[in-house]
Amino acid sequence: MSSELHRTLAENGSLMPRADNILRGLQPEWLHHEAHESKHPLTIYQISLDRIAAAWLKVFPLFSRMELEIALGRDPSQGAELLGAYEGLLQRLNEHADACEEILRCLHAPIEGKIHRMHWQFLDAINPPGWRELKDGIIKRYRDPCLGLLVNELKHASGHLTLCNAKTTDGPICGFFLNGAYPGGALGPSRKLHKSVDSMRTAFSFRRDMMMNFWLVYQMGESLAKCIESTIKHKHGDVVKEVAPVKPSLDWSNVCMEAAALKGPYFPDEEAKEKPVIVVPPDGSSIKIKLRAGSVLRKIRPMDIKIFMTIREGTPGYVLPYYPVRKNADPRAQGRVLLPKKA
Incomplete structure (x- = not known):
């Protein structure tokens, strides 16, 4: 994992991850994409980033509008639209790891007599240079526990997102949580994804989640570039030259x-987590990205939290994030709102 990444228009031709320039420098004799019935590696990468960019550019204006509404004390007018657009973005971001794996596969001939349905299975079998760093250091460490889990729950476990916004003295916090099942049929922040802090369930701020995913795209791109360089050096004894767009x-x-x-501000528990620092000058001529350690809040800021949820007919109660813990209460009922029974 690279501690700091830096790209400039003057030196690199674009602000895209370094893998874009490396893939443009691949020679035809190094590639096996046709044998795998895949597209050219550069095409695979650019399609993936184009989809991510299109999805993100739908999210940003909706997010900005919601931040303004929360700051003005208004309820969000396009909450459902934001959640829908964000689910689409998460899907594209998760697929990006698959695209990187497919690209690496295209650098190697198929294994005769073997069928590998998943790209990572093929890469595990041949174990090319740098693959373990990408798989273990980036995908398993950062993608799988959060982004991967979130998307899989949305796709395969009837998961859905709920808005969780807060007005604070430091500014608005727009956030969400993935719903999961609790004992007794209640719904609340997924216990697989959202950690408990001081006996309270938590949520994600859109701000930190987007920054972490943005950083992840660049880390995957840098790790992919290193894998390609190492593979070409190992297999062909050659050096891949970066080609600017x-x-x-x-x-x-x-x-x-x-x-x-x-x-802007994050939810209190997020202050202790790692956070990217992203710097782009007003003229958009360069970008610097690095990950900094979290900090411990000396004083918890007061939050006026609003959660926007749809009451489901088969759900008797709801567990809410950042809900005050009641003393001497049944631990199973902590943070839970029970709905009145029908007469």
């Missing part, structure tokens, strides 16, 4: 500008 991607530059503007 003819012109930068305007959509990706806009994503970078928006990501760098994600400044």
Whole structure:
């Protein structure tokens, strides 16, 4: 994992991850994508980033509008639209890891007599240089426990997101949580994803979640670039030269500008977590990204929290994030709102 990543228009031709330039420098004789019935590796990468950019550019204006509404004390007018757009973005981000794995597969000939349905299975079998660092250091460490789990629950476990916003003295916090099942049929923040802090369930702020996912795209790109360089050196004894694009991607530059503007408060438990620092100057000529350690709040800021949820007919109660713990209460009922029974 790289501690700090830096890209400039002057030196690199775009602000996209380094893998974009590396893939442009691949020679035809190094590739086996046709044998795998795959697209050219550069095409795979660019399609994935184009989809991510398109999804993100739908999210940013909806997020900005909600932040303004929360700051003004209003209920969100497009909450469902934001959650729907964000689910789409999460899906594209999760698929990006699959695209990186497919690209690495295209650098190697198929194994005769073997069928590997998943790209990672093929890569595990041949174990190319740098694969373990990408798989264990980036995908398993950062993608799988949060983004991967979140998307899988949304796709395969009837998961759904609920808005959790807060008005604070430091500014608005727009957030969400993934719903999961609790004993007795209640719904609340998924115990698989959202950790408990001081006996309270927690949520994610859109701000930190987007920054972490943005950082993750660049870390995967850097790790992919290193894997490609090591593979070509090992197999062909050659060096891959970076080739800059003819012109930068305007959509990706806009994503970078928006990501760098994600400044403001987080939920209290998120203050102790790692957070990316994203710096883009006003002219959009460069980008710097690094991950900094979390900090401990000396004083918990007061939060006026609003949770926007749909009451489900088969659900007798709800567990809410950041809900005050009642003393001497049944631990199974902590943070739970029980609905009145029908007469």
